[in-house]
Amino acid sequence: MTAQIIDGKAFAATVRAKVATHVARLKEENNLTPGLAVVLVGEDPASQVYVRSKGKQTIEAGMKSVEHRLDPDTTEDALLTLIKQLNDDATIHGILVQLPLPAHLDEDLVINAIDPAKDVDGFHISNVGLLGTGQKSMVPCTPLGCLMMLRDHHGSLSGLDAVVIGRSNIVGKPMAQLLLGDSCTVTIAHSRTKDLPDVVRRADIVVAAVGRPQMVPGDWIKPGATVIDVGINRIDAEGGKTRLVGDVDYESCAAVAGAITPVPGGVGPMTIACLLANTVTACCRANGLAEPKDLTV
Numbered sequence: 001m002t003a004q005i006i007d008g009k010a011f012a013a014t015v016r017a018k019v020a021t022h023v024a025r026l027k028e029e030n031n032l033t034p035g036l037a038v039v040l041v042g043e044d045p046a047s048q049v050y051v052r053s054k055g056k057q058t059i060e061a062g063m064k065s066v067e068h069r070l071d072p073d074t075t076e077d078a079l080l081t082l083i084k085q086l087n088d089d090a091t092i093h094g095i096l097v098q099l100p101l102p103a104h105l106d107e108d109l110v111i112n113a114i115d116p117a118k119d120v121d122g123f124h125i126s127n128v129g130l131l132g133t134g135q136k137s138m139v140p141c142t143p144l145g146c147l148m149m150l151r152d153h154h155g156s157l158s159g160l161d162a163v164v165i166g167r168s169n170i171v172g173k174p175m176a177q178l179l180l181g182d183s184c185t186v187t188i189a190h191s192r193t194k195d196l197p198d199v200v201r202r203a204d205i206v207v208a209a210v211g212r213p214q215m216v217p218g219d220w221i222k223p224g225a226t227v228i229d230v231g232i233n234r235i236d237a238e239g240g241k242t243r244l245v246g247d248v249d250y251e252s253c254a255a256v257a258g259a260i261t262p263v264p265g266g267v268g269p270m271t272i273a274c275l276l277a278n279t280v281t282a283c284c285r286a287n288g289l290a291e292p293k294d295l296t297v
């Protein structure tokens with residue numbers, strides 16, 4: 001079997017077009033412009049690329065984009081002061097602090113200082129708790145993008161066996177919550193999991209969020225399964241160049257899977273589209289307006 005390619009890049013473009021429609025409507029009817037602030041501490045080159053493309057796509061959707069690039073040695077107090085300013089700024093509806101932060105900054109403390117209503121990443125403890133109990137929250141962008149592609153491909157996910165490889169707070173755990181919410185039977189695997197190949201072989205849905213280039217080979221995949229590759233890894237390529245690969249070995253997995261997301265062009269673009277969608281949702285909630293129903297389902 002050769003897997004169907006799930007085109008995250010094209011899907012994300014349709015989400016961004018809907019976002020742009022809602023942004024235009026908010027401007028026209030309510031004189032509102034959704035605003036997103038991105039905070040980057042330090043000079044990690046990969047992070048700078050993400051921040052640039054988030055900023056560009058935010059503006060293309062008609063929204064306000066604000067970027068704060070801070071020195072790598074920024075103090076916790078200075079960062080918390082900036083977050084308070086953004087919390088108090090009525091023109092800013094979404095705040096994203098790029099992770100990971102430099103080691104001298106307490107990530108939990110910083111994330112939990114963001115107003116949960118503006119926490120478009122969905123990482124604040126209050127949003128994590130709401131998601132875990134099935135209540136309305138801000139849903140983390142990467143898992144949300146994965147869920148949208150899965151629902152689009154499968155229709156119902158009810159009763160399917162899903163394995164999430166990785167248990168980070170930003171991808172693995174919220175991904176598992178969303179799959180459980182859609183009535184999958186969910187297994188969360190991690191670095192201590194026994195017999196990972198056997199665990200993965202049982203899955204109808206495999207979500208790989210490990211951070212290890214091409215770690216999952218095709219012979220771990222049940223024939224016909226759906227493979228969602230969250231990994232973004234830059235590896236050396238021929239001619240002294242580099243290229244992006246995921247956490248699964250694309251060629252061998254695509255030969256057995258029923259469907260697979262590519263890297264690049266899969267989960268990454270959906271993450272940014274969901275970030276814009278969450279910002280529109282936050283803007284509507286902040287102004288007591290009905291929130292769009294067609295953005296993230």
Ligand SMILES: NC(=O)C1=CN([C@@H]2O[C@H](COP(=O)(O)OP(=O)(O)OC[C@H]3O[C@@H](n4cnc5c(N)ncnc54)[C@H](OP(=O)(O)O)[C@@H]3O)[C@@H](O)[C@H]2O)C=CC1
Binds near residue numbers: 168193271
């Ligand atoms: N496309 C996108 O939009 C995004 C992509 N990413 C990418 O997704 C990947 C994962 O990111 P993130 O969740 O932040 O990473 P983390 O490093 O925070 O978590 C990695 C997880 O993988 C597990 N793991 C590591 N090695 C193994 C192994 N050999 N076998 C099984 N499990 C293992 C770890 O287990 P343990 O807990 O036991 O250590 C951990 O739970 C990265 O490539 C990252 O770049 C991340 C965010 C967004």
Ligand SMILES: Nc1nc(=O)c2c([nH]1)NC[C@@H]1CN(c3ccc(C(=O)N[C@@H](CCC(=O)O)C(=O)O)cc3)C=[N+]21
Binds near residue numbers: 098141266
């Ligand atoms: N608070 C926070 N929220 C995040 O959502 C967050 C973060 N911190 N830290 C870093 C990770 C990583 N991440 C990506 C988003 C989009 C692409 C993306 O669009 N990738 C393109 C390729 C980009 C390229 O060519 O470099 C693709 O996969 O097609 C990748 C990675 C969000 N993250």
